[in-house]
Amino acid sequence: MGVKQVLRAMDAFPRAEEHLLQKTKSGAFVSIVGLVIMSTLFLHELSYYLNTITVHQMAVDLRRGETLPIHINMTFPSLPCDVLSVDAIDMSGKHEVDLDTNIWKLRLNSDGHITGTEYLSDLVEKEHKHDDHKDHHDDSDNKTHMQGFDQDAENLIKKVKQALAHGEGCRVYGVLDVQRVAGNFHISVHGLNIFVAQKIFGGTTHVNVSHIIHDLSFGPKYPGGHNPLDGTERILRGASGTFKYYIKV
Structure with a gap:
Protein backbone atom coordinates (compact mmCIF):
# COMPACT_ATOMS: atom_id res chain seq x y z
CA MET A 1 0.00 0.00 0.00
CA GLY A 2 1.45 3.31 -1.08
CA VAL A 3 1.71 6.51 0.94
CA LYS A 4 -1.15 8.16 -0.99
CA GLN A 5 -3.47 5.29 -0.26
CA VAL A 6 -2.60 5.44 3.45
CA LEU A 7 -3.33 9.17 3.59
CA ARG A 8 -6.60 8.69 1.70
CA ALA A 9 -7.66 6.00 4.16
CA MET A 10 -7.11 8.48 7.05
CA ASP A 11 -9.48 11.09 5.52
CA ALA A 12 -12.15 11.91 8.15
CA PHE A 13 -14.42 13.63 5.59
CA PRO A 14 -14.75 11.26 2.67
CA ARG A 15 -16.74 12.36 -0.34
CA ALA A 16 -20.33 11.21 -0.21
CA GLU A 17 -21.48 8.67 -2.66
CA GLU A 18 -23.48 9.79 -5.67
CA HIS A 19 -26.83 8.41 -4.51
CA LEU A 20 -26.53 10.40 -1.27
CA LEU A 21 -26.19 13.70 -3.16
CA GLN A 22 -29.46 13.40 -5.00
CA ILE A 53 -38.38 38.70 34.94
CA THR A 54 -39.65 40.44 38.10
CA VAL A 55 -40.21 38.19 41.09
CA HIS A 56 -42.40 39.55 43.91
CA GLN A 57 -41.57 38.36 47.38
CA MET A 58 -43.06 39.32 50.73
CA ALA A 59 -41.08 39.09 53.95
CA VAL A 60 -41.29 40.45 57.49
CA ASP A 61 -39.09 43.50 58.04
CA LEU A 62 -37.18 42.85 61.26
CA ARG A 63 -35.17 46.06 61.20
CA ARG A 64 -35.87 48.58 63.95
CA GLY A 65 -35.10 52.24 64.33
CA GLU A 66 -34.56 52.86 60.62
CA THR A 67 -36.29 55.58 58.65
CA LEU A 68 -38.26 55.38 55.43
CA PRO A 69 -37.28 57.85 52.68
CA ILE A 70 -40.16 59.54 50.88
CA HIS A 71 -39.18 60.96 47.49
CA ILE A 72 -41.20 64.08 46.69
CA ASN A 73 -41.34 66.03 43.44
CA MET A 74 -44.45 68.21 43.14
CA THR A 75 -45.34 71.48 41.43
CA PHE A 76 -47.79 74.05 42.80
CA PRO A 77 -48.36 76.48 39.90
CA SER A 78 -50.52 78.92 41.88
CA LEU A 79 -48.78 79.08 45.29
CA PRO A 80 -45.49 80.92 45.96
CA CYS A 81 -42.75 79.10 47.85
CA ASP A 82 -42.97 81.50 50.81
CA VAL A 83 -46.36 80.13 51.88
CA LEU A 84 -45.72 76.39 51.40
CA SER A 85 -44.59 74.13 54.23
CA VAL A 86 -44.40 70.38 54.88
CA ASP A 87 -45.60 68.59 57.99
CA ALA A 88 -45.24 64.92 59.01
CA ILE A 89 -47.28 63.21 61.73
CA ASP A 90 -46.84 59.67 63.06
CA MET A 91 -49.53 57.22 64.16
CA SER A 92 -49.70 58.65 67.70
CA GLY A 93 -50.83 62.01 66.34
CA LYS A 94 -47.72 63.90 67.42
CA HIS A 95 -45.62 65.88 65.01
CA GLU A 96 -42.17 64.42 64.45
CA VAL A 97 -39.36 66.31 66.18
CA ASP A 98 -35.95 66.89 64.58
CA LEU A 99 -36.98 65.01 61.44
CA ASP A 100 -34.12 64.84 58.95
CA THR A 101 -35.07 66.58 55.73
CA ASN A 102 -33.43 67.22 52.41
CA ILE A 103 -36.05 69.30 50.63
CA TRP A 104 -35.68 72.11 48.11
CA LYS A 105 -38.23 74.67 46.97
CA LEU A 106 -37.84 76.06 43.45
CA ARG A 107 -39.49 79.36 42.57
CA LEU A 108 -41.32 79.23 39.25
CA ASN A 109 -42.49 82.10 37.09
CA SER A 110 -45.82 82.20 35.28
CA ASP A 111 -44.34 80.13 32.43
CA GLY A 112 -43.13 77.41 34.79
CA HIS A 113 -39.42 78.25 34.50
CA ILE A 114 -37.18 78.17 37.59
CA THR A 115 -36.21 81.61 38.90
CA GLY A 116 -34.72 80.76 42.31
CA THR A 117 -34.13 78.06 44.92
CA GLU A 118 -34.53 77.75 48.67
CA TYR A 119 -33.33 74.93 50.93
CA LEU A 120 -35.68 73.90 53.70
CA SER A 121 -33.69 72.85 56.76
CA ASP A 122 -36.71 72.63 59.06
CA LEU A 123 -39.94 71.73 57.29
CA VAL A 124 -41.79 70.01 60.11
CA GLU A 125 -43.54 71.56 63.02
CA LYS A 126 -42.45 70.72 66.53
CA GLU A 127 -44.57 68.77 69.00
CA HIS A 128 -47.94 70.14 69.97
CA LYS A 129 -47.84 72.25 73.08
CA HIS A 130 -50.18 71.67 76.01
CA ASP A 131 -53.60 73.27 75.92
CA ASP A 132 -52.52 76.15 78.14
CA HIS A 133 -49.62 76.87 75.79
CA LYS A 134 -52.02 76.72 72.87
CA ASP A 135 -54.35 79.20 74.58
CA HIS A 136 -51.40 81.46 75.24
CA HIS A 137 -50.41 81.19 71.56
CA ASP A 138 -53.96 82.08 70.47
CA ASP A 139 -53.94 85.08 72.80
CA SER A 140 -50.62 86.14 71.31
CA ASP A 141 -52.06 85.87 67.79
CA ASN A 142 -55.08 87.93 68.80
CA LYS A 143 -52.82 90.53 70.39
CA THR A 144 -50.72 90.67 67.22
CA HIS A 145 -53.89 91.10 65.18
CA MET A 146 -55.11 93.89 67.43
CA GLN A 147 -51.79 95.76 67.49
CA GLY A 148 -50.95 95.26 63.80
CA PHE A 149 -48.30 93.14 62.09
CA ASP A 150 -44.60 93.41 62.76
CA GLN A 151 -42.12 94.35 60.06
CA ASP A 152 -41.33 90.73 59.09
CA ALA A 153 -45.01 89.92 58.64
CA GLU A 154 -45.57 93.07 56.58
CA ASN A 155 -42.61 92.21 54.35
CA LEU A 156 -43.89 88.64 53.90
CA ILE A 157 -47.38 89.85 52.99
CA LYS A 158 -45.99 92.30 50.47
CA LYS A 159 -43.62 89.73 48.96
CA VAL A 160 -46.29 87.03 48.62
CA LYS A 161 -48.83 89.43 47.12
CA GLN A 162 -46.29 90.49 44.51
CA ALA A 163 -45.54 86.84 43.73
CA LEU A 164 -49.25 86.06 43.35
CA ALA A 165 -49.70 89.07 41.08
CA HIS A 166 -46.85 87.84 38.87
CA GLY A 167 -48.31 84.32 38.75
CA GLU A 168 -45.42 82.66 40.59
CA GLY A 169 -45.55 79.00 41.55
CA CYS A 170 -43.35 76.60 43.47
CA ARG A 171 -41.80 73.19 42.93
CA VAL A 172 -41.05 71.09 46.02
CA TYR A 173 -38.65 68.19 45.62
CA GLY A 174 -36.27 66.14 47.72
CA VAL A 175 -36.33 63.34 50.28
CA LEU A 176 -38.29 63.30 53.53
CA ASP A 177 -37.12 60.71 56.10
CA VAL A 178 -39.86 59.43 58.42
CA GLN A 179 -40.24 56.62 60.94
CA ARG A 180 -41.46 53.22 59.71
CA VAL A 181 -44.87 53.58 61.33
CA ALA A 182 -48.29 54.60 60.10
CA GLY A 183 -48.67 58.32 59.62
CA ASN A 184 -49.17 61.08 57.11
CA PHE A 185 -47.53 64.16 55.70
CA HIS A 186 -49.03 67.14 53.96
CA ILE A 187 -47.90 70.16 51.98
CA SER A 188 -50.02 73.25 52.57
CA VAL A 189 -50.07 76.86 53.80
CA HIS A 190 -50.73 75.82 57.41
CA GLY A 191 -47.38 77.28 58.51
CA LEU A 192 -48.68 80.83 58.07
CA ASN A 193 -50.16 82.84 60.90
CA ILE A 194 -53.93 82.79 60.44
CA PHE A 195 -54.14 86.59 60.27
CA VAL A 196 -51.23 86.79 57.83
CA ALA A 197 -52.91 84.18 55.63
CA GLN A 198 -56.18 86.13 55.81
CA LYS A 199 -54.33 89.29 54.79
CA ILE A 200 -52.66 87.54 51.84
CA PHE A 201 -55.49 85.48 50.41
CA GLY A 202 -58.55 87.28 51.75
CA GLY A 203 -60.22 83.98 52.64
CA THR A 204 -59.81 80.23 52.27
CA THR A 205 -61.74 80.21 48.99
CA HIS A 206 -58.88 82.08 47.32
CA VAL A 207 -56.16 79.54 48.21
CA ASN A 208 -55.53 77.68 44.96
CA VAL A 209 -53.91 74.34 45.84
CA SER A 210 -53.64 73.09 42.25
CA HIS A 211 -50.71 70.71 41.96
CA ILE A 212 -48.91 68.24 39.72
CA ILE A 213 -47.25 65.14 41.21
CA HIS A 214 -44.16 64.32 39.16
CA ASP A 215 -42.80 61.72 41.58
CA LEU A 216 -44.03 60.40 44.91
CA SER A 217 -42.36 57.16 45.99
CA PHE A 218 -41.47 55.40 49.22
CA GLY A 219 -38.23 53.60 49.97
CA PRO A 220 -35.20 53.08 47.72
CA LYS A 221 -35.63 53.60 44.00
CA TYR A 222 -36.28 50.40 42.07
CA PRO A 223 -35.60 50.15 38.31
CA GLY A 224 -38.85 49.78 36.42
CA GLY A 225 -40.98 50.48 39.49
CA HIS A 226 -44.29 52.28 38.95
CA ASN A 227 -45.73 54.66 41.52
CA PRO A 228 -49.53 55.05 41.38
CA LEU A 229 -49.55 58.83 41.89
CA ASP A 230 -46.84 59.72 39.37
CA GLY A 231 -48.19 62.09 36.73
CA THR A 232 -51.30 63.03 38.75
CA GLU A 233 -52.66 66.52 37.99
CA ARG A 234 -55.25 68.39 40.04
CA ILE A 235 -55.89 71.84 38.57
CA LEU A 236 -58.54 74.11 40.07
CA ARG A 237 -60.23 76.88 38.10
CA GLY A 238 -61.49 79.71 40.27
CA ALA A 239 -62.01 77.46 43.30
CA SER A 240 -60.23 76.03 46.32
CA GLY A 241 -60.18 72.67 48.05
CA THR A 242 -58.26 70.00 49.91
CA PHE A 243 -56.84 66.90 48.25
CA LYS A 244 -56.12 63.73 50.21
CA TYR A 245 -54.33 60.62 48.96
CA TYR A 246 -54.31 57.32 50.87
CA ILE A 247 -51.47 54.91 50.15
CA LYS A 248 -50.46 51.65 51.83
CA VAL A 249 -46.70 51.10 51.88
Missing part, protein backbone atom coordinates in the same frame (compact mmCIF):
# COMPACT_ATOMS: atom_id res chain seq x y z
CA LYS A 23 -32.09 16.01 -4.00
CA THR A 24 -35.56 14.73 -3.23
CA LYS A 25 -38.88 16.21 -2.11
CA SER A 26 -38.79 14.32 1.16
CA GLY A 27 -35.31 15.66 1.90
CA ALA A 28 -36.46 19.23 1.20
CA PHE A 29 -39.44 18.77 3.55
CA VAL A 30 -37.20 17.49 6.35
CA SER A 31 -34.79 20.42 5.80
CA ILE A 32 -37.59 23.00 5.99
CA VAL A 33 -39.05 21.46 9.14
CA GLY A 34 -35.60 21.41 10.75
CA LEU A 35 -34.96 25.08 9.89
CA VAL A 36 -38.34 26.11 11.32
CA ILE A 37 -37.69 24.23 14.56
CA MET A 38 -34.18 25.68 14.92
CA SER A 39 -35.39 29.24 14.21
CA THR A 40 -38.23 28.89 16.73
CA LEU A 41 -35.93 27.59 19.45
CA PHE A 42 -33.36 30.32 18.74
CA LEU A 43 -35.91 33.15 18.90
CA HIS A 44 -37.45 31.71 22.08
CA GLU A 45 -34.09 31.51 23.84
CA LEU A 46 -33.13 35.00 22.63
CA SER A 47 -36.40 36.47 23.94
CA TYR A 48 -35.93 34.69 27.28
CA TYR A 49 -32.42 36.13 27.55
CA LEU A 50 -33.41 39.71 26.71
CA ASN A 51 -36.56 39.96 28.87
CA THR A 52 -36.37 40.87 32.57
Whole structure:
Protein backbone atom coordinates (compact mmCIF):
# COMPACT_ATOMS: atom_id res chain seq x y z
CA MET A 1 0.00 0.00 0.00
CA GLY A 2 1.45 3.31 -1.08
CA VAL A 3 1.71 6.51 0.94
CA LYS A 4 -1.15 8.16 -0.99
CA GLN A 5 -3.47 5.29 -0.26
CA VAL A 6 -2.60 5.44 3.45
CA LEU A 7 -3.33 9.17 3.59
CA ARG A 8 -6.60 8.69 1.70
CA ALA A 9 -7.66 6.00 4.16
CA MET A 10 -7.11 8.48 7.05
CA ASP A 11 -9.48 11.09 5.52
CA ALA A 12 -12.15 11.91 8.15
CA PHE A 13 -14.42 13.63 5.59
CA PRO A 14 -14.75 11.26 2.67
CA ARG A 15 -16.74 12.36 -0.34
CA ALA A 16 -20.33 11.21 -0.21
CA GLU A 17 -21.48 8.67 -2.66
CA GLU A 18 -23.48 9.79 -5.67
CA HIS A 19 -26.83 8.41 -4.51
CA LEU A 20 -26.53 10.40 -1.27
CA LEU A 21 -26.19 13.70 -3.16
CA GLN A 22 -29.46 13.40 -5.00
CA LYS A 23 -32.09 16.01 -4.00
CA THR A 24 -35.56 14.73 -3.23
CA LYS A 25 -38.88 16.21 -2.11
CA SER A 26 -38.79 14.32 1.16
CA GLY A 27 -35.31 15.66 1.90
CA ALA A 28 -36.46 19.23 1.20
CA PHE A 29 -39.44 18.77 3.55
CA VAL A 30 -37.20 17.49 6.35
CA SER A 31 -34.79 20.42 5.80
CA ILE A 32 -37.59 23.00 5.99
CA VAL A 33 -39.05 21.46 9.14
CA GLY A 34 -35.60 21.41 10.75
CA LEU A 35 -34.96 25.08 9.89
CA VAL A 36 -38.34 26.11 11.32
CA ILE A 37 -37.69 24.23 14.56
CA MET A 38 -34.18 25.68 14.92
CA SER A 39 -35.39 29.24 14.21
CA THR A 40 -38.23 28.89 16.73
CA LEU A 41 -35.93 27.59 19.45
CA PHE A 42 -33.36 30.32 18.74
CA LEU A 43 -35.91 33.15 18.90
CA HIS A 44 -37.45 31.71 22.08
CA GLU A 45 -34.09 31.51 23.84
CA LEU A 46 -33.13 35.00 22.63
CA SER A 47 -36.40 36.47 23.94
CA TYR A 48 -35.93 34.69 27.28
CA TYR A 49 -32.42 36.13 27.55
CA LEU A 50 -33.41 39.71 26.71
CA ASN A 51 -36.56 39.96 28.87
CA THR A 52 -36.37 40.87 32.57
CA ILE A 53 -38.38 38.70 34.94
CA THR A 54 -39.65 40.44 38.10
CA VAL A 55 -40.21 38.19 41.09
CA HIS A 56 -42.40 39.55 43.91
CA GLN A 57 -41.57 38.36 47.38
CA MET A 58 -43.06 39.32 50.73
CA ALA A 59 -41.08 39.09 53.95
CA VAL A 60 -41.29 40.45 57.49
CA ASP A 61 -39.09 43.50 58.04
CA LEU A 62 -37.18 42.85 61.26
CA ARG A 63 -35.17 46.06 61.20
CA ARG A 64 -35.87 48.58 63.95
CA GLY A 65 -35.10 52.24 64.33
CA GLU A 66 -34.56 52.86 60.62
CA THR A 67 -36.29 55.58 58.65
CA LEU A 68 -38.26 55.38 55.43
CA PRO A 69 -37.28 57.85 52.68
CA ILE A 70 -40.16 59.54 50.88
CA HIS A 71 -39.18 60.96 47.49
CA ILE A 72 -41.20 64.08 46.69
CA ASN A 73 -41.34 66.03 43.44
CA MET A 74 -44.45 68.21 43.14
CA THR A 75 -45.34 71.48 41.43
CA PHE A 76 -47.79 74.05 42.80
CA PRO A 77 -48.36 76.48 39.90
CA SER A 78 -50.52 78.92 41.88
CA LEU A 79 -48.78 79.08 45.29
CA PRO A 80 -45.49 80.92 45.96
CA CYS A 81 -42.75 79.10 47.85
CA ASP A 82 -42.97 81.50 50.81
CA VAL A 83 -46.36 80.13 51.88
CA LEU A 84 -45.72 76.39 51.40
CA SER A 85 -44.59 74.13 54.23
CA VAL A 86 -44.40 70.38 54.88
CA ASP A 87 -45.60 68.59 57.99
CA ALA A 88 -45.24 64.92 59.01
CA ILE A 89 -47.28 63.21 61.73
CA ASP A 90 -46.84 59.67 63.06
CA MET A 91 -49.53 57.22 64.16
CA SER A 92 -49.70 58.65 67.70
CA GLY A 93 -50.83 62.01 66.34
CA LYS A 94 -47.72 63.90 67.42
CA HIS A 95 -45.62 65.88 65.01
CA GLU A 96 -42.17 64.42 64.45
CA VAL A 97 -39.36 66.31 66.18
CA ASP A 98 -35.95 66.89 64.58
CA LEU A 99 -36.98 65.01 61.44
CA ASP A 100 -34.12 64.84 58.95
CA THR A 101 -35.07 66.58 55.73
CA ASN A 102 -33.43 67.22 52.41
CA ILE A 103 -36.05 69.30 50.63
CA TRP A 104 -35.68 72.11 48.11
CA LYS A 105 -38.23 74.67 46.97
CA LEU A 106 -37.84 76.06 43.45
CA ARG A 107 -39.49 79.36 42.57
CA LEU A 108 -41.32 79.23 39.25
CA ASN A 109 -42.49 82.10 37.09
CA SER A 110 -45.82 82.20 35.28
CA ASP A 111 -44.34 80.13 32.43
CA GLY A 112 -43.13 77.41 34.79
CA HIS A 113 -39.42 78.25 34.50
CA ILE A 114 -37.18 78.17 37.59
CA THR A 115 -36.21 81.61 38.90
CA GLY A 116 -34.72 80.76 42.31
CA THR A 117 -34.13 78.06 44.92
CA GLU A 118 -34.53 77.75 48.67
CA TYR A 119 -33.33 74.93 50.93
CA LEU A 120 -35.68 73.90 53.70
CA SER A 121 -33.69 72.85 56.76
CA ASP A 122 -36.71 72.63 59.06
CA LEU A 123 -39.94 71.73 57.29
CA VAL A 124 -41.79 70.01 60.11
CA GLU A 125 -43.54 71.56 63.02
CA LYS A 126 -42.45 70.72 66.53
CA GLU A 127 -44.57 68.77 69.00
CA HIS A 128 -47.94 70.14 69.97
CA LYS A 129 -47.84 72.25 73.08
CA HIS A 130 -50.18 71.67 76.01
CA ASP A 131 -53.60 73.27 75.92
CA ASP A 132 -52.52 76.15 78.14
CA HIS A 133 -49.62 76.87 75.79
CA LYS A 134 -52.02 76.72 72.87
CA ASP A 135 -54.35 79.20 74.58
CA HIS A 136 -51.40 81.46 75.24
CA HIS A 137 -50.41 81.19 71.56
CA ASP A 138 -53.96 82.08 70.47
CA ASP A 139 -53.94 85.08 72.80
CA SER A 140 -50.62 86.14 71.31
CA ASP A 141 -52.06 85.87 67.79
CA ASN A 142 -55.08 87.93 68.80
CA LYS A 143 -52.82 90.53 70.39
CA THR A 144 -50.72 90.67 67.22
CA HIS A 145 -53.89 91.10 65.18
CA MET A 146 -55.11 93.89 67.43
CA GLN A 147 -51.79 95.76 67.49
CA GLY A 148 -50.95 95.26 63.80
CA PHE A 149 -48.30 93.14 62.09
CA ASP A 150 -44.60 93.41 62.76
CA GLN A 151 -42.12 94.35 60.06
CA ASP A 152 -41.33 90.73 59.09
CA ALA A 153 -45.01 89.92 58.64
CA GLU A 154 -45.57 93.07 56.58
CA ASN A 155 -42.61 92.21 54.35
CA LEU A 156 -43.89 88.64 53.90
CA ILE A 157 -47.38 89.85 52.99
CA LYS A 158 -45.99 92.30 50.47
CA LYS A 159 -43.62 89.73 48.96
CA VAL A 160 -46.29 87.03 48.62
CA LYS A 161 -48.83 89.43 47.12
CA GLN A 162 -46.29 90.49 44.51
CA ALA A 163 -45.54 86.84 43.73
CA LEU A 164 -49.25 86.06 43.35
CA ALA A 165 -49.70 89.07 41.08
CA HIS A 166 -46.85 87.84 38.87
CA GLY A 167 -48.31 84.32 38.75
CA GLU A 168 -45.42 82.66 40.59
CA GLY A 169 -45.55 79.00 41.55
CA CYS A 170 -43.35 76.60 43.47
CA ARG A 171 -41.80 73.19 42.93
CA VAL A 172 -41.05 71.09 46.02
CA TYR A 173 -38.65 68.19 45.62
CA GLY A 174 -36.27 66.14 47.72
CA VAL A 175 -36.33 63.34 50.28
CA LEU A 176 -38.29 63.30 53.53
CA ASP A 177 -37.12 60.71 56.10
CA VAL A 178 -39.86 59.43 58.42
CA GLN A 179 -40.24 56.62 60.94
CA ARG A 180 -41.46 53.22 59.71
CA VAL A 181 -44.87 53.58 61.33
CA ALA A 182 -48.29 54.60 60.10
CA GLY A 183 -48.67 58.32 59.62
CA ASN A 184 -49.17 61.08 57.11
CA PHE A 185 -47.53 64.16 55.70
CA HIS A 186 -49.03 67.14 53.96
CA ILE A 187 -47.90 70.16 51.98
CA SER A 188 -50.02 73.25 52.57
CA VAL A 189 -50.07 76.86 53.80
CA HIS A 190 -50.73 75.82 57.41
CA GLY A 191 -47.38 77.28 58.51
CA LEU A 192 -48.68 80.83 58.07
CA ASN A 193 -50.16 82.84 60.90
CA ILE A 194 -53.93 82.79 60.44
CA PHE A 195 -54.14 86.59 60.27
CA VAL A 196 -51.23 86.79 57.83
CA ALA A 197 -52.91 84.18 55.63
CA GLN A 198 -56.18 86.13 55.81
CA LYS A 199 -54.33 89.29 54.79
CA ILE A 200 -52.66 87.54 51.84
CA PHE A 201 -55.49 85.48 50.41
CA GLY A 202 -58.55 87.28 51.75
CA GLY A 203 -60.22 83.98 52.64
CA THR A 204 -59.81 80.23 52.27
CA THR A 205 -61.74 80.21 48.99
CA HIS A 206 -58.88 82.08 47.32
CA VAL A 207 -56.16 79.54 48.21
CA ASN A 208 -55.53 77.68 44.96
CA VAL A 209 -53.91 74.34 45.84
CA SER A 210 -53.64 73.09 42.25
CA HIS A 211 -50.71 70.71 41.96
CA ILE A 212 -48.91 68.24 39.72
CA ILE A 213 -47.25 65.14 41.21
CA HIS A 214 -44.16 64.32 39.16
CA ASP A 215 -42.80 61.72 41.58
CA LEU A 216 -44.03 60.40 44.91
CA SER A 217 -42.36 57.16 45.99
CA PHE A 218 -41.47 55.40 49.22
CA GLY A 219 -38.23 53.60 49.97
CA PRO A 220 -35.20 53.08 47.72
CA LYS A 221 -35.63 53.60 44.00
CA TYR A 222 -36.28 50.40 42.07
CA PRO A 223 -35.60 50.15 38.31
CA GLY A 224 -38.85 49.78 36.42
CA GLY A 225 -40.98 50.48 39.49
CA HIS A 226 -44.29 52.28 38.95
CA ASN A 227 -45.73 54.66 41.52
CA PRO A 228 -49.53 55.05 41.38
CA LEU A 229 -49.55 58.83 41.89
CA ASP A 230 -46.84 59.72 39.37
CA GLY A 231 -48.19 62.09 36.73
CA THR A 232 -51.30 63.03 38.75
CA GLU A 233 -52.66 66.52 37.99
CA ARG A 234 -55.25 68.39 40.04
CA ILE A 235 -55.89 71.84 38.57
CA LEU A 236 -58.54 74.11 40.07
CA ARG A 237 -60.23 76.88 38.10
CA GLY A 238 -61.49 79.71 40.27
CA ALA A 239 -62.01 77.46 43.30
CA SER A 240 -60.23 76.03 46.32
CA GLY A 241 -60.18 72.67 48.05
CA THR A 242 -58.26 70.00 49.91
CA PHE A 243 -56.84 66.90 48.25
CA LYS A 244 -56.12 63.73 50.21
CA TYR A 245 -54.33 60.62 48.96
CA TYR A 246 -54.31 57.32 50.87
CA ILE A 247 -51.47 54.91 50.15
CA LYS A 248 -50.46 51.65 51.83
CA VAL A 249 -46.70 51.10 51.88
